[in-house]
Amino acid sequence: MLVIADVTSVSEDRWSGLFDLYLTIALIVGALIIGWLLVSLVRYRARPGAPRPPDAPLPGMLQPERGTVLFSWIIALTIAAIMFGLAFSTIHAVDAIENPPPNDPSNPSIHVVVTGFQFGWKYNYTGEGGVPFQTITEWTIPVDTVITIDVKSQDVWHNFAFPNGRIRVDAIPGETNHLWFKATSIGEDRNACVQICGAGHATMHAAMHVVSQADFKTFLHDSSQAAYKTLAGKSLVNATFDGSAFAIAGHAAGKASALNVTNAGAQPATFHLQGSDASVTVQPGQSGYLYIPAATGTQTVVASSGATGTVS
Numbered sequence: 309m310l311v312i313a314d315v316t317s318v319s320e321d322r323w324s325g326l327f328d329l330y331l332t333i334a335l336i337v338g339a340l341i342i343g344w345l346l347v348s349l350v351r352y353r354a355r356p357g358a359p360r361p362p363d364a365p366l367p368g369m370l371q372p373e374r375g376t377v378l379f380s381w382i383i384a385l386t387i388a389a390i391m392f393g394l395a396f397s398t399i400h401a402v403d404a405i406e407n408p409p410p411n412d413p414s415n416p417s418i419h420v421v422v423t424g425f426q427f428g429w430k431y432n433y434t435g436e437g438g439v440p441f442q443t444i445t446e447w448t449i450p451v452d453t454v455i456t457i458d459v460k461s462q463d464v465w466h467n468f469a470f471p472n473g474r475i476r477v478d479a480i481p482g483e484t485n486h487l488w489f490k491a492t493s494i495g496e497d498r499n500a501c502v503q504i505c506g507a508g509h510a511t512m513h514a515a516m517h518v519v520s521q522a523d524f525k526t527f528l529h530d531s532s533q534a535a536y537k538t539l540a541g542k543s544l545v546n547a548t549f550d551g552s553a554f555a556i557a558g559h560a561a562g563k564a565s566a567l568n569v570t571n572a573g574a575q576p577a578t579f580h581l582q583g584s585d586a587s588v589t590v591q592p593g594q595s596g597y598l599y600i601p602a603a604t605g606t607q608t609v610v611a612s613s614g615a616t617g618t619v620s
């Protein structure tokens with residue numbers, strides 16, 4: 309059975325509050341206009357033999373002035389005040405949509421880059437040890453986690469949306485738009501393109517799987533291992549850490565590489581590439597991967613003991 313995941317974009321009441329505000333104003337204005345129209349239709353209808361109203365305009369004649377200028381000013385200023393109020397609350401809501409809450413242990417977050425193309429969506433993740441991997445027309449996210457996304461397009465204008473989360477954001481070539489949201493229950497949802505973008509627009513769907521945080525860890529691990537396996541087939545660099553010194557064999561000049569680190573020491577050790585957040589922790593007797601991006605010159609890998617090795 310398909311369970312639709314609950315999605316919170318910003319604080320739900322903020323969104324809903326804005327929606328209710330616009331709906332209420334629209335209903336009041338609509339009722340006034342349609343009501344006045346109906347009253348006028350009945351009250352001022354043409355009656356056989358009735359005299360012509362004295363101020364009825366004749367062809368070629370300017371509309372005679374009715375009422376007072378003050379009344380027009382009151383109407384105009386009221387409308388302006390309402391528009392200012394709406395603009396103010398909308399700008400605040402848009403700010404909240406674009407700025408995610410700070411990432412801390414009590415409020416974990418992940419980052420995904422979403423790219424629209426004719427006709428589908430690509431989802432770019434950063435995996436374990438910093439390795440990039442991609443899923444197409446479907447993606448997986450953890451529940452109760454802030455998902456920050458960058459939205460891009462590789463060809464024409466698209467619009468990334470999921471109606472259940474009341475979320476949509478333009479995907480524009482050459483630009484990056486930002487968005488964050490949180491799924492609050494495990495289940496499925498569907499992303500769609502809501503900007504007509506060509507012959508295949510109607511098929512531009514993607515499945516969104518909201519899974520438990522443990523299942524997401526497994527997904528991230530399996531996807532990272534698969535990405536390293538592919539990368540290792542093209543460029544593999546081996547390294548051994550004996551607890552104090554760090555030796556790296558092979559080189560990776562100018563191409564992205566999988567660095568396979570073996571921990572020959574007696575303690576668990578963590579390795580990271582200088583200048584990057586990505587790291588890998590390797591238990592004694594085990595090995596793990598660290599991603600080395602394509603770069604020219606020398607790159608330094610630092611072990612938690614402080615020992616360094618260089619990849620050139």
Ligand SMILES: [Cu+2]
Pocket residue numbers: 424425465466467501502503504505509512
């Ligand atoms: Cu599209």
